[in-house]
Amino acid sequence: xxxxxxxxxxxxxxxxxxxxxxxxxxxxxxxxxxxxxxxxxxxxxxxxxxxxxxxxxxxxxxxxxxxxxxxxxxxxxxxxxxxxxxxxxxxxxxxxxxxxxxxxxxxxxxxxxxxxxxxxxxxxxxxxxxxxxxxxxxxxxxxxxxxxxxxxxxxxxxxxxxxxxxxxxxxxxxxxxxxxxxxxxxxxxxxxxxxxxxxxxxxxxxxxxxxxxxxxxxxxxxxxxxxxxxxxxxxxxxxxxxxxxxxxxxxxxxxxxxxxxxxxxxxxxxxxxxxxxxxxxxxxxxxxxxxxxxxxxxxxxxxxxxxxxxxxxxxxxxxxxxxxxxxxxxxxxxxxxxxxxxxxxxxxxxxxxxxxxxxxxxxxxxxxxxxxxxxxxxxxxxxxxxxxxxxxxxxxxxxxxxxxxxxxxxxxxxxxxxxxxxxxxxxxxxxxxxxxxxxxxxxxxxxxx
Numbered sequence: 001x002x003x004x005x006x007x008x009x010x011x012x013x014x015x016x017x018x019x020x021x022x023x024x025x026x027x028x029x030x031x032x033x034x035x036x037x038x039x040x041x042x043x044x045x046x047x048x049x050x051x052x053x054x055x056x057x058x059x060x061x062x063x064x065x066x067x068x069x070x071x072x073x074x075x076x077x078x079x080x081x082x083x084x085x086x087x088x089x090x091x092x093x094x095x096x097x098x099x100x101x102x103x104x105x106x107x108x109x110x111x112x113x114x115x116x117x118x119x120x121x122x123x124x125x126x127x128x129x130x131x132x133x134x135x136x137x138x139x140x141x142x143x144x145x146x147x148x149x150x151x152x153x154x155x156x157x158x159x160x161x162x163x164x165x166x167x168x169x170x171x172x173x174x175x176x177x178x179x180x181x182x183x184x185x186x187x188x189x190x191x192x193x194x195x196x197x198x199x200x201x202x203x204x205x206x207x208x209x210x211x212x213x214x215x216x217x218x219x220x221x222x223x224x225x226x227x228x229x230x231x232x233x234x235x236x237x238x239x240x241x242x243x244x245x246x247x248x249x250x251x252x253x254x255x256x257x258x259x260x261x262x263x264x265x266x267x268x269x270x271x272x273x274x275x276x277x278x279x280x281x282x283x284x285x286x287x288x289x290x291x292x293x294x295x296x297x298x299x300x301x302x303x304x305x306x307x308x309x310x311x312x313x314x315x316x317x318x319x320x321x322x323x324x325x326x327x328x329x330x331x332x333x334x335x336x337x338x339x340x341x342x343x344x345x346x347x348x349x350x351x352x353x354x355x356x357x358x359x360x361x362x363x364x365x366x367x368x369x370x371x372x373x374x375x376x377x378x379x380x381x382x383x384x385x386x387x388x389x390x391x392x393x394x395x396x397x398x399x400x401x402x403x404x405x406x407x408x409x410x411x412x413x414x415x416x417x418x419x420x421x422x423x424x425x426x427x428x429x430x431x432x433x434x435x436x437x438x439x440x441x442x443x444x445x446x447x448x449x
Contacts, residue, residue, distance in 0.1 A: 025369070025372075026372070026376075029369075029372055029373050029376055030376055030380070032373060033373060033376045033377035033380055034380065036349065036353075036377060037377060037380060037381065040345075040349070043345055043348075044345070044381060046341070047338075047341045047342055047344075047345045047381055047385075048381055048384055048385040048388070049338075049385070050334070050337055050338030050339075050340075050341040050342075050385070051335065051338035051339075051341075051342070051381070051382050051385025051386060051389060051422050051425070051426075052338075052385045052388045052389040052392060053334050053338070053389070054332070054333075054334035054335030054336075054337065054338045054389065054418075054422070055335065055385065055386050055388075055389025055390060055392075055393055055418040055419065055421075055422050056389045056390075056392040056393040056396060057334045057393070058328060058332060058334075058335065058389075058393065058414070058417070058418040058421070059389070059390065059393025059394060059396075059397075059410065059414045059415055059418050060393050060396040060397055060400070060408075061327040061328070061330065062324060062327060062328060062410075062411070062414045063393075063396075063397035063400075063408040063409055063410045063411075063414065064327075064397065064400065064406065064408050065320070065323050065324045065327045066320075066324065066408070066409040066410075066411060066414075067397075067401075067406060067407035067408040067409045068320075068323075068406075068407070069316065069317075069319075069320030069323065069324070070407060070409055071407050072316045072319075072320070081281055081284070081309060081310045081313065082128075082277055082278050082279075082280075082281050082284060082310075083161060083275050083276065083277055083278070083284075083309055084275070084276040084278065084284065084287060084288045084291060084306065084307070084308055085273070085274075085275060085276075085306070085307040085308075085309070086112055086273065086274040086275075086276065086291070086295075086304060086305070086306055086307075087112075087272065087273050087304065087305045087307070088110065088111025088112045088269050088271065088272050088273070088303060088304055089110075089111070089302075089303055089304060089305050090108070090110055090111075090267075090303065091110060091301040091302060091303045107255050107266035107267060107268045108265070108266065108267045108268065109267075109268045109269075110267075110268075110269065110301065110303035111269040111270065111271065111272065111303050111304065112132075112269075112270065112271040112272070112273075112274055112304055113270045113271065113298075114132070114270055114271065115298075116271075116274075116294075116295060116298060117130050117132055117271065117274055119294055119298070120276060120291055120294060123294070124287055124290055124291065124294075126278055126279050126280055126283050126287060127276060127277070127278060127279075127287065128277045128278060128279045129157060129161075129277040130274060130275070130276055130277070131154065131155045131157050131158055131161050131274065131275040131277070132154070132155065132245060132271045132273070132274045133152055133153060133154040133155075133158065133245065133271065133272055133273040133274070133275075134152070134153040134154075134245060134248045134249070134252075134254075134269070134270075134271060134272050135150050135151070135152050135153075135240075135272040135273065136150070136151045136153070136248065136252050136256055137149075137150060137151070137256075137258070138151045138207050138208065138252075139207075140190065140194065140205050140206070140207055140241060141194075141205060141206040141207075142194040142195060142203070142204075142205050142206070145193065145194045145195075145196070146194075147190055147193045147194060149187075149190055149239055149240055149241060150238075150239075150240040150241070151207060151240070151241055151242075151243060151248065151252075152240050152241065152242045152243070152248075153242075153243050153244065153245040153246075153247060153248025153249065153252075154242060154244075154245050155177065155244075155245060156171060156172060156173060156174050156177060158171075158242065158275075159171055159218070159242075161275045161277060162275070164218055164219070165218070165219040166185075166216050166217065166218060166219065167188060167217045167218060167219045167220060168201055168216065168217045169185070169201050169214070169215050169216030169217055170215055170216045171185055171215075171216055171242070172185065172215060172216075172242075172243070172244055176244055177244040177245065177246055177247075178246070180244065180246045180247045180250050181244060181247065182210055182211065182212045182213060182243075182247060183212060183213050183214075183215045183243065183244065183247075184205060184207075184212035184213070184214055184215070184241050184242065184243050185214075185215060185216040185217070185218060185241065185242040185243075186200060186205075186214060186216075186217050186218065186241050187217075187218045187238065187239050187240055187241060188217055188218055188219065188220040189220075189239040190239060190240070190241055191214075191217050200214050200217060201214055201215075201216070201217065202214065205241075207251070208251070208252075210251055212243060218242075254268050254269065254270055255267065255268045256269075276291065281310065284308060284310045284311075285308055285310060285311050288306060288308040288311070291306060292306050332421070335418075335421055335422060335425055336425075338382075338385065338422070338425065339382075339425035339426075339428065339429040340429065342378050342381055342382060342425070342426060342429045342430060343429040343430070343432060343433060345381075346374060346377065346378055346429075346430055346433035346434070347432075347433045347436070349374070349377070349433070350374065350433050350436055350437045353437075354440065357370060357437050357440050358440065358442050361440070361442035362442050367438035367439070368438075370434070370437050370438040371434040371435065371437070371438045372434075373434075373437075374430060374433055374434040374437050375427065375430045375431065375434045377430070378426045378427070378429065378430025378433070378434070379423065379426040379427060379430065380426075381426060382422050382423055382425055382426025382427075382429075382430075383422070383423055383426060385422060386418070386419040386422030386423060387419070389418065389419075389422065390415045390418060390419050393410075393414070393415065393418065394410055394415060397409075397410055
């Protein structure tokens with residue numbers, strides 16, 4: 001029989017009625033609930049396990065989803081929220097026509113032009129700066145070491161616009177662009193390939209028949225990937241080298257020739273990329289639409305692409321919200337299963353303690369006393385499971401980042417939300433068993449064996 005019972009009245013003094021569920025009564029009820037849970041330890045443990053798994057799954061899945069979302073959004077942020085990216089693309093119909101041609105090969109002309117850039121600068125208000133680039137595939141030499149890489153001819157603002165960081169040295173200056181200087185900035189990968197032992201800074205590399213003085217080295221891409229796993233950002237330039245755009249035009253021209261399986265192919269591209277920097281972030285999307293209209297009028301074929309990182313960022317944010325809702329809903333099913341487990345054990349407990357309930361009711365216990373006892377037991381089970389699940393849910397993302405290199409972010413809202421749901425489940429799924437126990441007929445309960 002439970003330790004929780006009402007004392008029989010002594011003498012002629014009528015029993016005092018306690019109109020409320022006092023703190024002393026709450027304390028005694030909690031003690032009885034803990035004792036009942038302890039007496040059925042294995043069953044209680046299995047019931048709590050469902051809540052633990054549910055809460056941990058909610059927190060871990062939201063952490064992985066939040067981390068993936070942050071990485072995706074950071075990539076668009078690194079492109080610049082105020083930037084619009086233009087790229088030259090070879091149209092499929094132009095490529096097919098060149099393959100079917102007869103006679104000597106003619107240069108395929110496509111892509112962005114200098115006239116396009118001037119039109120954008122002159123006609124669209126709010127355009128702060130335009131950074132144009134040419135990209136040529138070349139073999140770069142240092143003595144016996146060589147690497148085939150992209151040679152990017154660009155302006156002095158290029159690394160700032162793309163959030164690229166220099167590891168050592170500097171980027172070329174405006175005067176070097178104006179003078180068509182033979183200076184070059186290497187990516188860390190190219191520097192390590194060409195200079196495995198020596199310090200590249202101050203030395204020179206050969207491209208075709210010209211030598212270029214090395215003035216800077218970009219940040220290591222491998223180091224940045226490690227930083228990306230921890231912080232979600234990457235500020236390293238890809239495997240390429242950078243020279244002034246004027247030097248690129250002078251040394252390489254606008255027509256490039258390469259050997260293919262079908263013969264020799266020539267291409268004429270004035271600009272391969274252009275970064276349009278807009279003064280006001282609120283007008284970036286509108287400026288992008290105007291640029292698309294201008295290029296559509298100036299180009300017969302769609303030999304360009306337009307990317308607006310701000311629009312892509314907003315799409316990524318909306319997609320991340322949907323992913324988090326789906327992940328939370330899937331993990332919430334585990335909590336629902338845990339709640340059903342709590343209801344199951346409470347119903348079994350009511351059946352086992354039918355006689356105890358009858359004795360308590362016969363001694364004067366009210367329905368609210370019975371409801372309070374079983375409801376407290378359900379809340380204890382869900383609360384303990386929720387706390388263990390929170391600790392486990394915060395720990396799991398740490399090991400995911402440690403062993404799999406994925407970015408995981410546990411927001412303060414996730415543990416609070418998961419624990420609150422687990423406590424609410426204890427109340428919701430504990431109400432029915434409690435009401436069922438309170439509605440028992442005391443006489444029938446006393447006859448129960």
